Amino acid sequence: MSNFPFLSVLTVAPLVGALVVAFLPRHRPELAKQVAFAWSLLVLVLSVVMWVSFNAGGDRFQFRESYSWIPNWGVSFTFAADGIALVMLMLIAVLVPLVILASWHDAESSKRSVPVYFALLLVLECTMIGVFAAADVFLFYVFFEVMLVPMYFLIGSYGGHQRQYAAVKFFLYSLVGGLFMLAAVIGLWVVGGKTFDWQALSQVDISTGTERWLFLGFFLAFAIKAPFFPFHTWLPDAGGAAPAGAAALLVGVLDKVGTFGILRYCLPLFPEASKWFAPWALALGVIGIVYAALLAVGQNDLKRLVSYTSIAHFGFIGVGIFAFTTQAGTGAVLYMLNHGLATGLLFLVVGMLISRRGSALISDFGGAGKLVPVLAGVLFFAGLASLALPGTAPFISEFLVLIGTFTVNKPVAVIATVGIILAAAYVLWMVQRTTQGTLNPALTEVDGMRRDLNLREKAVVAPLIALIVLLGFYPKPVTDVINPAVQATMDDIGRTDPAPSVGTVQEAGR
Amino acid sequence: MTELKLPSLNYAALAPIMIMLGVALLGVLVEAFVPRRLRHVVQLTLALLAVLAALTMVVLNADDRIITAGQALAVDGPTLFLQGAILVLAAMALLLIGDRSVERGGAFVAQAAVTAESADDRRQAEGRNGLTEVYPLTTFAIGGMLIFVAANDLLTMFIALEVFSLPLYLLCALARRRRLLSQEAAMKYFLLGAYASAFFLFGVALIYGFTAGIPGRGAGVDFATINAAVTESPASPVLLFAGMALLAIGLLFKAAAAPFHVWTPDVYQGAPTPVTGFMAACTKVAAFGALLRVFHVAFAGAAWDFTPVLGAVAVLTMLVGAVLAVTQTDIKRLLAYSSIANAGYLLVGVLAPGREGLSGTMFYLVAYGFSVLAAFAVITLVRDEDGEATHLSRWAGLGRRSPFFAGLFTFILLAFAGIPLTSGFTSKFAVFGPALDGGHAWLVIAGVLTSMVLAFPYLRVVVMMWLSEPGESTPRVTVPGGLTSAALMIGVLATLVLGVAPAPLLDLATGAADFVR
Secondary structure, three states, X not given: OOOOOXXXXXXXXXXXXXXXXXXXXXXXXXXXXXXXXXXXXXXXXXXXXXXXXXXXXXXXXXXXXXXXXXXXXXXXXXXXXXXXXXXXXXXXXXXXXXXXXXXXXXXXXXXXXXXXXXXXXXXHHHHHHHHHHXXXXXXXXXXXXXXXXXXXXXXXXXXXXXXXXXXXXXXXXXXXXXXXXXXXXXXXXXXXXXXXXXXXXXXXXXXXXXXXXXXXHHHHHHHHHOOOOOOOOHHHHHHHHOOHHHHHHHHHHHOHHHHHHHHHHHHHHOHHHHHHHHHHHHHHHHHHHHHHHHHHHOOOEHHHHHHHHHHHHHHHXXXXXXXXXXXXXXXXXXXXXXXXHHHHHHHHHHHHHHHHHOXXXXXXXXXXXXXXXXXXXXXXXXXXXXXXXXXXXXXXXXXXXHHHHHOOOHHHHHHHHHHHHHHHHHHHHHHHHHHOOOXXXXXXXXXXXXXXXXXXXXXXXXXHHHHHHHHHHOOXXXXXXXXXXXXXXXXXXXXXXXXXXXXXXXXXXX | OOOOOOOOOOHHHHHHHHHHHHHHHHHHHXXXXXXXXXXXXXXXXXXXXXXXXXXXXXXXXXXXXXXXXXOOEEEOHHHHHHHHHHHHHHHHXXXXXXOOOOOOOOOEOOOXXXXXXXXXXXXXXXXXXXXXXXXXXXXXXXXXXXXXXXXXXXXXXXXXXXXXXXXXXXXXXXEOOOHHHHHHHHHHHHHHHHHHHHHHHHHHHXXXXXXXXXXXXXXXXXXXXXXXXXXXOOOOHHHHHHHHHHHHHHHHHHHOOOOOOOHHHHHHHHOOHHHHHHHHHHHHHHHHHHHHHHHHHHOHHHHHHHHHHHHHHHHHHHHHHHHHHHOOOEHHHHHHHHHHHHHHHHHHHHHOOHHHHHHHHHHHHHHHHHHHHHHHHHHHHEEEOOEEOOEHHHHOOHHHXXXXXXXXXXXXXXXXXXXXXXXXXXXXXXXXXXXXXXXOHHHHHHHHHHHHHHHHHHHHHHHHHHHOOOOOOOOEEOOOOHHHHHHHXXXXXXXXXXXXXXXXXXXXXXXXXXXXX
16 A cells, blocks of 8 residues: 555646646637647546546445644544445546547637636536545535536536536536535534544444434435435436537436445445435335336437436436445446446447537437447447446346345345346347438438447447456456445445355356 | 702713714814824824724723613623623724725715715726715714613613614615615615604603512613512503513514514625625624613513513524525525525524623624625625626626635625634524523524525535636726725635634623623
């Protein structure tokens, strides 16, 4: 373990980059893009170094740093990362440069300042890293809320159709959740003896009634953020209106804050309440899986379709978390990573299709594979990853969630399995209607549809495809990091895995 | 006949008040003897110097914890903190009042007696220099506020109330443009204010009656006597409750709490914008300073009785402010309702027990004052040939026209919405934390729920400015001169600093959070 202050540097670095980019002259957009890209690569390099120096078998929280901030309220800049946070930080560091690369020309169509767009992306990276790196509840809350501001402007200023409505809806939904959490944060601060330090708070005994209310405050915020059914209605609007790059970050990373928050804050801080509410949370997860998948089948807008698939996937993650077994928990965390990769890829590819066609409607496509075969192939791959085909990374996580859940709660696992079938339906039907079949004659008249993937776009999709395949066959480096953290979380709520009764169900993927 | 004993006066402790009132009188003389063309500069300089001198005295007195002037004035931690706050915010407001670069001749009417909407009126609106009487009026008001937060008996408090209210009524009527609106605002404010004063005075009388008959003490309206009477008086508690209620009405009127808030939107809209800013910042500090002292010192023993009632008022205030803010189409009225909702949050702080509640409320007052003055400073800048363009639809696309000022205003709105890293968030935490600690969870939940509602109107303005396309009628943003710029930047910087590093001011507020009883 190194003593380098990784987490604070990682948090601050993108912000500095954002300031640099924002103050670049408006008429030099190329320079702004290059600086932003270089900066995000720098963050990526730093994150890789951090990943390497993380000791998987060591302490639960590593890279801990603490600086006093508001001593009157016991607030400090405390950063620390466990395995779960580390994986998410890595995901951010990988996705942001790819998103910047993929969004190279996105901002130009909006008549607005191009440097500001990339500066906002970097600000968003800063807040996302901060929210996963924080080990102080107050600090977490600060990042949780501030995160809304850059995303709001990304959607509202650079988005597509109905962007104002979507931006405001996104902001208000998240703010409502955030304010419920604020009440719970203050409550936790009062019962926890006026401290915000996560480790101190996790030792506090809270009376049952209070604990349930506080849990609800946090859970509501996270359920809106994730989003779980029935708090999901903002996501299709936001995902549909956001520029593709921002949408990839929105569902790929931002929404993981919700599930991460449940794992880091709800479960360890309120273990009794978590167990008490678990059946409800499981029910929400299962409903989300089926309901969102059904809605996804019926979508005619590509970005909205991908958004609905994400809601279904978040249902899986929620089920994995609240099954309270190490397998399901590991599966859920792995799902958070894989979903970020797979859906991120899907969003970016869909964005490439949409920018070529100038329309997001599935009915405007048809037989596109004949014009842009490589792009169609990548879309197909991204779709397969999204439906968790064996051999792609999401399969492992989905499988882990299902068998982990099956050992303790068979009905939930069985219903959730329906989600897999529906996933095949919405993905394959979408792929069929867009890229297969007879060529839609209107497509040949659109200039963009004659250009297949260029080098920049190949550079965007290649790393993601490689990672999805690699982690599909060899997830060990990631599970090694996740497992101890999930184990510790399960210990926090005092659940042990049921002993396998018949046969030997080994932990798959280990 | 007994010899009249003169009370001893601690002149150093009273210096801030005496400086402000003295300079106000001097300002009247300036009006009489200084040539017209010099008056503006002389008056503004005098007023600013007076505020600076008074502030210096407050800082020098920082460790005073005394009651002087025969029990009439308490110069203790909260007094000094709030006096300092009033003076700093008043200095910012004076900068806005003194600005003549944004509008030729300033924001004030040149001749208040000219019939509104007449030909003469139009001529005076076209650039004749505004009245300079506004400076002595403002200094009087500041002086009154300084007494108001220091008053240690109800009669002194009443006199201070009148000293700072009367100049404000006048100032409201002096807008250069839309004079009918301005005069209507002043009339409403004056009439309702007069009623509120009468309620207050009646309350004082009832309390005086209540204090009669405590063994070993004469009747009186100083806070120590009232405090003793609350537990020891043989009189019927009905007197106490009625008196408390009437006093509260008078004070809550000034604080713009529901259901005594109805004047606020009209007055905020009609008054000249710098005066609106002055009222929104300084009057709030003064009113809540007095509320804190009355309820924490005089009626501390009756906390069980007044907490549910004031709590209900707080919830109602938050609800009314937040819900009605949603429907507003005029930016000044929107900020008026927002200020009502903020009065509700401040009342939550007033009800939070102990030092932390007190220091949190004082912190909130300062933080809110800075933000709201900066907000009104921006409003003075957005204008067309008819003056300020306050209708919300006119703000569409402003972010495109002048990204810098729209950015500043967006930041202030985010602060009002309570986004972290702004003072709006830290100050909400400063009052909600102690309130929850004191067992008022219902107030905190009401505060959080109304914050959600209130976020919508703020966000709507942000959407208007940034996400809408600029229209034909989108007004220009005037590039302000030094005075308004200074006020604006101070306000924005304070909003940022108090959000990022609130610890120093919190320390100061905590150190000051002890009343001398």
